[in-house]
Amino acid sequence: MTETSIPAPRRGVPIWIQIIIWVVLVGFLVIVALQLQRAQQGTAQPGQVIDNFTLPLFSGHELNGKSEVRMADLRGKVVVINFWASWCKPCEQEAAELQQAWMEYEPTGQVVFLGVDYVDTEPEARVYLKKFGITYPNGPDLATRISQYFRIKGVPETYFIDQAGVLQYVQIGPFSSVEQIRTQIDALLKQRD
Amino acid sequence: MAISRTTFYFLLLTLFLAGFWITPVSAQGPTPTDDDVNRIAKQMYCPVCENTPLDVCPTEACRQWRDLIRTMLAEGKSEEEIKQYFVAQYGIRVLAEPPNRFATYLIPTVAILLGALLLFRGFQMWMKPTKTEVTAVDTEPKSIQDSYIARLEEEVKKQK
Numbered sequence: 001m002t003e004t005s006i007p008a009p010r011r012g013v014p015i016w017i018q019i020i021i022w023v024v025l026v027g028f029l030v031i032v033a034l035q036l037q038r039a040q041q042g043t044a045q046p047g048q049v050i051d052n053f054t055l056p057l058f059s060g061h062e063l064n065g066k067s068e069v070r071m072a073d074l075r076g077k078v079v080v081i082n083f084w085a086s087w088c089k090p091c092e093q094e095a096a097e098l099q100q101a102w103m104e105y106e107p108t109g110q111v112v113f114l115g116v117d118y119v120d121t122e123p124e125a126r127v128y129l130k131k132f133g134i135t136y137p138n139g140p141d142l143a144t145r146i147s148q149y150f151r152i153k154g155v156p157e158t159y160f161i162d163q164a165g166v167l168q169y170v171q172i173g174p175f176s177s178v179e180q181i182r183t184q185i186d187a188l189l190k191q192r193d
Numbered sequence: 194m195a196i197s198r199t200t201f202y203f204l205l206l207t208l209f210l211a212g213f214w215i216t217p218v219s220a221q222g223p224t225p226t227d228d229d230v231n232r233i234a235k236q237m238y239c240p241v242c243e244n245t246p247l248d249v250c251p252t253e254a255c256r257q258w259r260d261l262i263r264t265m266l267a268e269g270k271s272e273e274e275i276k277q278y279f280v281a282q283y284g285i286r287v288l289a290e291p292p293n294r295f296a297t298y299l300i301p302t303v304a305i306l307l308g309a310l311l312l313f314r315g316f317q318m319w320m321k322p323t324k325t326e327v328t329a330v331d332t333e334p335k336s337i338q339d340s341y342i343a344r345l346e347e348e349v350k351k352q353k
Contacts (some may be wrong), residue, residue: 013315021311047218087253117253119240119283121261143284 043157044150048167050159053146055114057139058122061129067077069114071139071165078111078188079161080181083141083152085120086128091156094174096133098158101181102136111185116141118155162191225266233262233272237279237287246289 044050052072063069070081082098098113105111116126117139122140128188129138141147148160158171169184234248241254248259248298258279279287291297 013318017311017314085254086255121257123261123264125255140282142282144281144286145284 018179023025037166038151041151043152043170043172044159044167046169048168049160050161050165050167051088051149052089054150055116055139055146056136056142057137058117058129061115061134061136061138063112069112071179074112075102075165076163077109078163078185079183080111080113081150081159082113083114083116083118083147083150083155083157084128085155086124088155091134092128094156095128095134097175097178097181099132099134099136100178102161104178104182105185106136110189113137115139116146118147118152119144160188162188225263229260229266230263233266233275234259236276236289238289239285240286 009191012148050071052070054068054070057063057066058070080101081100084095088162098188102113105113115129115134115136117138117140122141124139125140128134150157153172156171156174158175160169160171162168168188171180171184175181231248235246237247237258238245239247239250239252239255239258242250242252245255247255262275265278270278276288280292285291
């Protein structure tokens, strides 16, 4: 007569609970990975097609009498988007250069400058615009949607978009001369010819 | 018109006392105090300087925001109106606490309850005593055993 031990089937966690736990864990990891990827992406990169967005404009800084500008309406033109703020000291270094460049290119009708006022208060922004005699279209970045789209890291930052709506050049920090701005715009204008 | 020395000193004293009278009145004027501003500011964060509440943030951007709060308070705007304005201008992330939205509290609550339920079910199953061993007797047919014993006895007899 012999005695043998037969292990009884052990009751574990039901399969549906295991599946839910794994799905939740994997989902959580995917979210973390996407956030990390986004954080490491940096600013929008040249070659990226810029989606349509709408910028409301300050009164007195409209474009062709319109109180807001849609990016889609600017196809066929070179667009220079400058992010700035009245509290930003480096922005003051390039304010005069940007205005001078705008005065040069505005009559051609081939280039549009857009000032996007980042995390600023309107009274202070108006003081800044008046102080530097800025006349090109300017408006607030409502709910920081535009700056989040471009993933800006600070101000000033300037984005040069070609006639096809493709981002071609990014300037981080202030311009040191008008020539620097001209070089980028002229390259884009020549590209079309 | 010449005034006497006594009248001059009387007027001077009157002006001096009037100064004391006016000072407390002007302090109670419509201009909001720093405490009024900070009561709202501490509920907000500026996107430029993350992790620093607006009431204590030393940057120029935050100073401007506090000035704007002061202006809006002076205009008679309520706390809720001011917060709504800032959310519209700078996004919902300026608020230290999310607004009382159903989903804001529903999702974490459901997640916590679901997690607790899963843990409870898991522990319940792990704690349940299991039949660890079942002793089984090898039930060899008796006839086979008998024949084996018979053969064994037979062999012993032969040896004798």
